[in-house]
Amino acid sequence: MIELKDITKVYSLGAFGRRKLTAVDNVSFSIREGRIISLIGESGSGKTTIGKMMLKLIPITKGKILFKGKDVSSMEGDKLKDYYRSVQGVFQDPFSSFNPIFKADRIFELVKSEFFPKVNENEWHKRVLNALESVGLNPKTVLNKFPHQLSGGQLQRMLIARALLLDTKFLVADEIISMLDASTRIDVLNILADLKNEGLSILFITHDLSLGYYISDESIILYRGSIMEAGKTEKVFNNPLHPYTRMLLDSVPRLDKKWETFETPERRSAEAYEGMCKYYDRCPVATKECGIQKLIEVEEDHHVACWRWKNVQ
Known part of the structure; x- marks a missing residue:
């Protein structure tokens, strides 16, 4: 359905833009219909930047994003509006x-005026009610309320309902449950799973590995704008092969035992890092031969960007 081909995003920094920051570096992956892919990484890894490029909120520096075979970057006018009928985003802070x-229900009025001006009021009201009920909301408790009168979970569900009104085929879900309490998180995740079963494709952006494991069919581990490991979620989580993936998994607190001392590897100097693997300055198994690595297929539906993956313990 949607495919990213070597997309790169470079920001200019400083008063005259002389310094460059590569936020996303030659990232490629695709999402098929009715699939959920988790994009996982720590803060600053480029997750949100990828989501914004897919939504055309920021321009791509290099590469292509294809939706049903058509280049998204060239879409304007009616073609862009048609794109937004199929591709929508929901972000971290619902209040913003x-x-x-x-x-709060003004968001539904805006959708109607922009995309469905010819639909009569009675028909539109029925569509809104159906959309709200499909995400587990009681219309009587959320309609005609101001945002401050609703919880974060209710507002987040309303945003998902708004996307459903557009007959959305692909959803960018960027940290949409990180501000919600634990019980509400599961409810929202289950809603996404139900929508997936109805054919919706989802890019689930998160820094929480447990949530990514719970919801996704495939997982992509991102670090400093590059993919470190990717594949079916069970293979990535149950058999992590990249040192960064293993470090992330080892960092997750467990409920069945007390926290143990966890020491992160000592960083190497910036000079040693130049021209090397993105994870070189933190990697415990790195050698001087560790240059920039491309993804290697180590088994079916499992790729890793590390030539020393057999040495990871």
Whole structure:
């Protein structure tokens, strides 16, 4: 359905833009219909930047994003509007998506005026009610309310309902449950799983490995704008082959035992890092031969960007 081909995003820094920051570096992957891919990594790894490029919120520096075989970067006017009928995003802070001086259901009015101006009010009201009920909301408790009168979980579900009104085929879900309490998180995740079963494709952006494991069919581990490991979720989590993936998994607190001392590897100098693997300055098994690595297929549906993957313990 949607495919990323060697996309790169470079930001210019400083007063005159002389310094460059590569936030995303030659990332490629694809998402098929009715699949959930988790994009996992620590803060600053480029996860949100990828989501914003897919939504055309920021331009691509290099590479292509194809939706059903068509280049997204060249879409304008009616073609772009058609794209947004199929591709939508929901972000981390639900409160920032609502104007506090308007009632929360104004987001549905905006969708109608922009995309469905010819639909009569009675028909539109039925569509809104169906969309709200499909995400587990009681219309009577959320309609005609201001954002501050609703919980974060309710607002986040309303945003998902808004996307459903557009007959969305692909959803960028960027840290959409990180601000919610534990019980509400599971409810939202289960809603996404139900939508997937109905054919919706989802890019689930998260820094929480447990959530990625719970919801996704495939997982991509991102570090400093590059993919370190990718494949079916069970293979990536149950048989992690990249040192960075293993470090992430070892960092997750467990409920069945007390926290143990966890020491991160000592960083190498910046001079030693130049021209090497992105994880070279932290990698415990790195050698001087560890240059920039491309993804290697180590087994079916499992790729890793490390030539020493057999040495990872």
